[in-house]
Amino acid sequence: MSPALKNAMLFALVAVLIVVTGISQSWNSALLILNMGLVSAIMAIGVNLQWGFAGLFNVGVMGFVALGGLAAVLVSMPPVGEAWAAGGLGVLAALAIGAGTVVLAILGYRRLAKGRSIAVAAILVCGFFLFRAVFDPSVAAVEGVNPAATGYLGGLGLPVLLAWPVGGLLAAGAAWLIGKTALGLRSDYLAIATLGIAEIIISVMKNEDWLARGVKNVVGLPRPVPYEIDLQNDPGFAMRASALGLDPVTASTLYVKLGYTALFVVVLLLLLWMAQMALKSPWGRMMRAIRDNETAAEAMGKDVTRRHLQVFVLGSAVCGIAGAMMTTLDGQLTPGTYQPLRFTFLIWVMVIVGGSGNNFGAVLGALLIWFLWVQVEPIGLFLMNVLTAGMADGSALKAHLLDSAAHMRLLTMGVVLLLVLRFSPRGLIPER
């Protein structure tokens, strides 16, 4: 069997799995799985850029995904005029002071020769208190504006599709800052640094209510596709639905989900094409050369740290785009739901299982693992029901086993990852 045929069959297998879900459960849940699978595939492409192409170990995917989600709010929500009047400029001024302090401290560190540690410390301390003096009252003013409904500055009120590239830019900016400090150090350190920055991004999003309402969540984001209720009220739509033999309610939910699917497929294909072109280009070959032997590449005159920074920023930007898309799909930003196991380590499982270094592998792995992640729970419950069928009803063990079936998915993911690493370390679609 040729590799191309095998790959096609693997993708066909995923398609069959989704179709089977559609027939046996419902087309709505099948499309739900597919949509999140597509978003995950984009995240996997981002991680694959960093890990597969360049061997960078980024375990802060969650942070970049969350930044993308933040972009969706900042771009698409309408601005809260009252809050801007109350303290918007104060917050912006405070942020400018904060940024200025850091820049000044860095400049001071670079330029001054004598007594620079004292000078830098003085700059940082003064800047910090000045920042807090401006920041705290403005934030209190902004958060005081109708806290139950808004209590934040709002966004720009632009079309939500614009948030996708903006999410990428936001994530790229954060990645540049991290890369500047942590790249060039050992690989383990980059891992810990990214793990930390992701946690910090999440805690900022949870606690800075003026930014995106924190744990109070922003709901009702504008959508790039029509609303179900409008479709149902549209007589033309209802007629076409009945012509297909569907009732208008089901038809409208399917129509909306298919709309998202179409948008996501376009973005995925675009990014996949770009990643493939990058891989085949001299740049991609150079990246892989650096990955395989840094010393040799450096001897050939390649600037390893710079290239690493480049690919780190690019990969993180892709994760940011995916994050904005996911928040758009959900229609809400809920910082409390970002968990590293789900948004960082699961993406890693996808890339490793699919085949690190191969873009198609990453996409396949994402679709497959996401399907598994969703479906393990019902399967686990079914298994537990079979296992406990013989036990007496009402026994504590039986109840416990049935309750615990929900936690099977982490176990399954771990086993899948270890099995792939052991017996097929190059993944389902190995790098060529």
Next chain:
Amino acid sequence: MTDLLNALVAFANFVFIPAMAYGSQLALGALGVTLIYGILRFSNFAHGDTMALGTMITVLVTWWLQSLGVSFGPLPTALLALPVGIGGCMALVLVTDRLVYRFYREQKAKPVILVIVSMGVMFIYNGLTRFIIGPDDQRFADGERFIISARDFKEMTGLDEGLAFKTTQGLTIVTAVIVVALLFWFLNRTRTGKSMRAYSDNEDLALLSGINPERVVTYTWLIVAALATVAGVLYGLDKSFKPFVYFQLLLPIFASAIVGGLGSPLGAIAGGFIIAFSEVTITYAWKKVLGYLLPESLEPSGLVQLLSTDYKFAVSFMILLIVLLFRPTGLFRGKSV
């Protein structure tokens, strides 16, 4: 004078004692990470979940003992269950090593591959813990709650400020001292300990001088399992046991190990206390202490809290970054592979 004493007591009560206890817990965790790094040469992402698993076994045994009516007087029953927890955790990590890690060791896989493997192990441990005990908060502390309670202290000294010294805090510090003393005695005085250090310093030389690497690795896992369980149980007694929190502890633990210098046991301890003290001091609202110290006219109006407690991760991370930028091998000159 009374003001000064009051300030000191408030400082001890809200900053010094909690930071000492937290620092001991972090130090024990960081010792495990650093030993794995020194001997097996990878960053073990599963460490937080190893702690959770060991603690879970201890919690289950504690509940069983409590249901039998066994108690340990004023001390928590969990101490009686601790040996079983350690034993269970040891068995588990040894099985994991045989089934998972040994294969990659024999292949001489790159460290980063081992890190990814430890990610898989992390998933499995995390799943196991949630599967068996569930994701919720579990309390298992019992026995006397305080060595000195705030009210007793006030009555004893006549000061306005109370000093509460929880049993679990005292226990944490004492246990940490004992465990660390034992560990250093083992590493510096016994044959096995010396061979472990030799293996960590220079693998080839150690192999040439006839040290059995598998034996060294086995002992390392045993020690790490014991350290992880002790750290986890102490943390759980002091706060409460929640699997997800243990996973999140990974960050401050790694920060401690790196700040001290990966591979250096002494560094891990120092790092643990540095991280703990900075977290507590930066997120503590100093209003109370300053209120006693400063003259009335200067008394601060705000809370004088540098950062809200929600940002304690940011503190450990900032210290980590500063150390990495200015002294990449850590304060105690750990390894840099």
